[in-house]
Amino acid sequence: MLCAAWPHVRSDLASTRRDAAAFLGNLEGVYGAKSRQSWVQRWTDIADAHCLVGDLDVEKGAFDEAAEAWLCALTAFEVARRLVDEDDPQSGNVSAKVEAGIQRFGSLERKVERVQLACDDTAEFLAYYLPAGRSHLPTPAVVCISSEEETGVTLLGRLLPVVVGRGISVLAVSHDDLSNHWRDQANFLLSCCLDYLSGRPDVDAARIGVSGEGLSAVLATDFVLSDRRVAAAVCDAGLWNWARTLASVAWIARTADEIDEAVPSAHRSRLVRQMKCPVLVVAGGRGIVSATEAIKLQAECEVARIDLELAMPQMARTPVGDIENFVTSDDCIFGWLEHKLARSSVR
Known part of the structure; x- marks a missing residue:
């Protein structure tokens, strides 16, 4: 599933937030194109891909790039969280990934x-x-x-x-x-x-x-x-x-x-x-x-x-x-x- 998400992985936070804002702004038009669960999975996959990029950046010592990738991931996870139903098993999964993303970001110089x-x-x-x-x-x-x-x-x-x-x-x-x-x-x-x-x-x-x-x-x-x-x-x-x-x-x-x-x-x-x-x-x-x-x-x-x-x-x-x-x-x-x-x- 991550392979399908790679085209949506941008190199900077501003682009990721623009993409998320554009998606949410046009949600009424695109919502019926896929099931709710499909959209949740798509944005979760995008977030997971950003997390992977961040992990790879850390291995290379590119800590600023890693921090930006994890912030992109948190934005994508929040889109997924907005779409998921509270009773859906995916809800707990997304919430756990948000907490893990915060821990990743906090592991760098600028700690939470x-x-x-x-x-x-x-x-x-x-x-x-x-x-x-x-x-x-x-x-x-x-x-x-x-x-x-x-x-x-x-x-x-x-x-x-x-x-x-x-x-x-x-x-x-x-x-x-x-x-x-x-x-x-x-x-x-x-x-x-x-x-x-x-x-x-x-x-x-x-x-x-x-x-x-x-x-x-x-x-x-x-x-x-x-x-x-x-x-x-x-x-x-x-x-x-x-x-x-x-x-x-x-x-x-x-x-x-x-x-x-x-x-x-x-x-x-x-x-x-x-x-x-x-x-x-x-x-x-x-x-x-x-x-x-x-x-x-x-x-x-x-x-x-x-x-x-x-x-x-x-x-x-x-x-x-x-x-x-x-x-x-x-x-x-x-x-x-x-x-x-x-x-x-x-x-």
Whole structure:
């Protein structure tokens, strides 16, 4: 099967990510050409071929080329993971290969560190730290919280290819490690993450951001409001709780449309007005807020001169559900973080 994958093995990460983005962008058109399992196998074979190239590069002492090959493999594995059904035996196989790919990459000079964060006598959890690289100066860093559907390892495997070369360090944490606590406790755990990053000599403590996906976007919002050290945030800006409030009131009053129109716009943006850093809201796709509400909030923030931007992931509708073009989404999110943390805009 690997022989068929060789024509798709490109020599650089940028080409691999372009190919993956193009495939996901045209997924609606090509999905029916093969079975779901066939596409999963194809992208797994492409990833395996990249791993083989990386292993051969290591034998030749070409470590930079090996690292790039393994990052290409992680991108291809993530495409396969998006396509595979959770109940399919291939799912566990792909996840195991993602972890093996991270270990391969981490075996080189730029190591991925497993960090056991102990906040107090009762709270301890595992995180994964990727340093920004070979810079001699402190660099920005981002605490990345996985979605409720991802582990910290899975998140790291997806993010490694997009953060490499951006000059940003990443601390990846699992949603489950935070969501099992009360809100104040979750904020305390995230503050411990900031404490850890601030204490590292390779991190600029004034340029630390936070990024939450799925329900973790709510955790990120709560954290930004509780810890003013955050310099940029990818979060829901309070829209999920706002939608729940509207739904509850509408259910009681049985007048959803009237209530929505009657609510002052300032109330919708109440939480984001309390934030002291730039905000990016992801609507649709991995986001948990509706595009309609996010667009309203962005318009209100523009009038109020609040630094809030909106990202809407490209989605493909398939017989098994919507599949997000994670390549373009991640590039958008980390491009925004790179820009905002470069100048550390604080309102």
